[in-house]
Amino acid sequence: MxxxxxxxxxxxxxxxxxxxxxxxxxxxxxxxMFFVYAMILIGGFYYKKWLDLLPxxxxxxxxxxxxxxxxxxxxxxxxxxxxxxxxxxxxxxxxxxxxxxxxxxxxxxxxxxxxxxxxxxxxxxxxxxxxxxxxxxxxxxxxxxxxxxxxxxxxxxxxxxxxxxxxxxxxxxxxxxxxxxxxxxxxxxxxxxxxxxxxxxxxxxxxxxxxxxxxxxxxxxxxxxxxxxxxxRFANLFTDVPRLRRRTRPRSIISRMFPVRRFEEREVFKQIFIKTFVRSDDYLGMYVRLSVIGALLGYFLNMGYASVFIVISVIYLTGLQLLPIWSHPFPHALADLYPVPEQFKDEPFVRMVMTLLVAQSVLLSGAAALGARSFVGFILFLCSGIIISVFFSTVYTKRRIRLIK
Structure with a gap:
């Protein structure tokens, strides 16, 4: 005892x-840590401005x-x-x-x-x-x-x-x-x-x-x-976590929207990554939650042009949450079964991340523009979101993939 x-x-x-x-x-x-410090400073400044505007x-x-x-x-x-x-x-x-x-x-x-x-x-x-x-x-x-x-x-x-x-x-x-x-x-x-x-x-x-x-x-x-x-799962965003357990959900309704239609070598890992995003762990739920939270913040905080920081921050956080899909064991367990060149594995993942982030940019920009009631604001938010999405997917994501390899 x-x-x-x-x-x-x-x-x-x-x-x-x-x-x-x-x-x-x-x-x-x-x-x-740099991102956290920056968000604390920016958030504190606009939090005070938002409080001053409350009725x-x-x-x-x-x-x-x-x-x-x-x-x-x-x-x-x-x-x-x-x-x-x-x-x-x-x-x-x-x-x-x-x-x-x-x-x-x-x-x-x-x-x-x-x-x-x-x-x-x-x-x-x-x-x-x-x-x-x-x-x-x-x-x-x-x-x-x-x-x-x-x-x-x-x-x-x-x-x-x-x-x-x-x-x-x-x-x-x-x-x-x-x-x-x-x-x-x-x-x-x-x-x-x-x-x-x-x-x-x-x-x-x-x-x-x-x-x-x-x-x-x-x-x-x-x-x-x-x-x-x-x-x-949080730690896995920044470093490899071998103890991480994976979960797979059927999600049959959503999964039917992305059927396996083509079997060319260019399409193999594209379809695998999409299925992983839809069914594995909580990637889809995380993407939806961050998108909804970002849209609500952009609309209700009504920070004017400063809402661009909300759009950029949510896109950046979402991108970090999507990166572990590359390290998910399902695609790599099947990697040796397909005689597919390396670029046909990297490019589908980068395109998927870019597509998801750009789609999120449109949603967040629309919500923030409605809150600010400004069409010019929508153009500003959308351009900023697309720039961050493209930079994150084509530069940062590719660099992380090279480090993982």
Whole structure:
């Protein structure tokens, strides 16, 4: 049992060292840090200008409450569980209370850092909407940490419960009401009622149901694996990650839109890369999400000609997310089966990246131009987006391909 007591520290230390190595590679081998610094400076400048243009009736507190609720409710537990544990740790489940307690505390601390970053970003909008001073910021820190702690505790109890959808919806509603009433500075009586309801729900609906149930090990393993893969997929944008697991989805409806029609050597890898983008991992979902988020930002922020920075930033991020398709094992596993020259492998990938980025440029430029209500702005955004798309695909992507080879 001595090994069991030190198991969590060992796995935490191994995970920390692994992430530290990848962060070191990311910081040295890419322009990520420069891009982050530039976006912070540019975003901060135009964020202030956007706040100055907001009308007096803008529902800033409501929007901030919704954003913070999303961050608070998302409370997965990082347990460092491995597949072999389903066999070797299952018999000693009753003795793992300390192990899982440390996992909950670790998850709370890590997620609290993200929560505080979101709160710092949201605070100027909140202060402008309410007219509160700096003291309200520290009160908000206490409130948010309390809400995050309650969600972490309830999320852990959900690992013992089969049907968690009603409980998850309840967590969303209670967290939103508590945060909204607290940020609106409702009376202590109202806040006391919210806190009481949350505590009673946590005990009678979450704790009582979980008390007589067994831990869902398979669900816990899937959740932990999903969290680990999120970081590895991010690291894979900048360096090779051999531990990265691949997922393939059928997506039959979308896949039928790109049938295999031709078998010339020029078309082989073109069709393979398209199928990889549509079906493998989450490339298609990532592309759609970034496009929608960029379009919404361009339209609602209404930064005038400065929206060109939104267009360029989203295109650049999307291009980085598309680069791992080249390293995907599916095309390279079949590479030796096709007597295809190297240029017939490189050119289809570069063209696919360029096509996707140019299409995204049109969408983002149209949304930003609608927000700015300027046809000249649309031409500016579109030209800038196309230039970045062509440069990224024909220069940066080709250089990355040569490094991978």
């Amino acid at each position: 001595v090994e069991l007591k030190h198991l969590w520290q060992k796995r935490y230390r191994d995970n920390f060292q692994m992430q530290l190595r990848y962060w070191n590679l990311i910081g040295r081998n890419s322009g990520l 007096a009736h803008f529902p800033g507190t409501l929007i901030v409450s919704l954003i913070l609720t999303i961050v608070c409710v998302h409370a997965p537990i990082r347990t460092f569980i491995q597949r072999a544990d389903l066999v070797f740790l299952l018999p000693v489940e009753a003795e793992l209370d300390d192990y899982f307690r440390k996992s909950c505390l670790y998850s709370f601390l890590v997620q609290s850092v993200t929560l505080m970053m979101v709160w710092v970003i949201s605070a100027p909008l909140y202060f402008q909407s309410t007219g509160q001073g700096s003291s309200a910021f520290f009160v908000g820190v206490v409130i948010l940490l309390g809400a995050k702690g309650w969600n972490i505790a309830c999320s852990w109890r959900e690992q013992f419960i089969d049907d968690i959808v009603p409980l998850y919806l309840l967590r969303i509603c209670l967290s939103f009401l508590f945060l909204y009433f607290a940020l609106c500075h409702q009376s202590w009586f109202v806040l006391s009622i919210c806190i009481t309801v949350m505590l009673l729900a946590g005990f009678f609906l979450f704790h009582r149901q979980a008390a007589g149930a067994l831990l869902r090990w398979q669900h816990l393993l899937e959740s932990d694996t999903r969290q680990a893969m999120q970081f590895l």
